[in-house]
Amino acid sequence: xxxxxxxxxxxxxxxxxxxxxxxxxxxxxxxxxxxxxxxxxxxxxxxxxxxxxxxxxxxxxxxxxxxxxxxxxxxxxxxxxxxxxxxxxxxxxxxxxxxxxxxxxxxxxxxxxxxxxxxxxxxxxxxxxxxxxxxxxxxxxxxxxxxxxxxxxxxxxxxxxxxxxxxxxxx
Numbered sequence: 728x729x730x731x732x733x734x735x736x737x738x739x740x741x742x743x744x745x746x747x748x749x750x751x752x753x754x755x756x757x758x759x760x761x762x763x764x765x766x767x768x769x770x771x772x773x774x775x776x777x778x779x780x781x782x783x784x785x786x787x788x789x790x791x792x793x794x795x796x797x798x799x800x801x802x803x804x805x806x807x808x809x810x811x812x813x814x815x816x817x818x819x820x821x822x823x824x825x826x827x828x829x830x831x832x833x834x835x836x837x838x839x840x841x842x843x844x845x846x847x848x849x850x851x852x853x854x855x856x857x858x859x860x861x862x863x864x865x866x867x868x869x870x871x872x873x874x875x876x877x878x879x880x881x882x883x884x885x886x887x888x889x890x891x892x893x894x895x896x897x898x
Contacts, residue, residue, distance in 0.1 A: 733802050733824035737867055740808040740848050741839040742829040748805035751886045758802040766793045783849045791816045809849040811866035827889055828871035832878050833860055
């Protein structure tokens with residue numbers, strides 16, 4: 728595969744995309760973009776407020792629009808957990824970047840996450856963390872060029888695995 732100048736991190740809320748992204752950008756000497764912050768900046772509201780005000784479907788459209796428009800050079804992009812619902816955005820991100828799925832087990836996610844609504848997580852009424860994971864995992868796997876099993880790994884280990892793959896041109 729041709730080497731991409733960007734890396735996009737995907738995965739469930741709490742998988743460490745933003746934290747890993749900041750460190751990875753420093754290690755690789757490139758920019759860091761948090762697409763959740765880009766959405767908040769574009770619409771002038773916190774994520775959970777956008778979801779509350781506009782509802783899940785409209786929020787997903789907004790997220791898709793913002794992610795489909797991002798076009799940096801030499802950047803690490805951390806997406807929101809629901810970015811994989813945006814087909815146009817994910818196809819765009821796959822074209823401009825190496826997409827890396829930070830995969831965590833249900834047990835690890837449950838341990839890391841607090842109140843899902845406060846985090847700005849798109850969820851249907853009555854939907855549980857398990858339901859969300861079951862629904863999204865096939866999408867994460869579909870769009871990823873590389874999957875990192877992050878269970879039991881620290882930030883530096885995850886960053887090391889991604890950086891090694893980038894340097895070896897295996898993503």
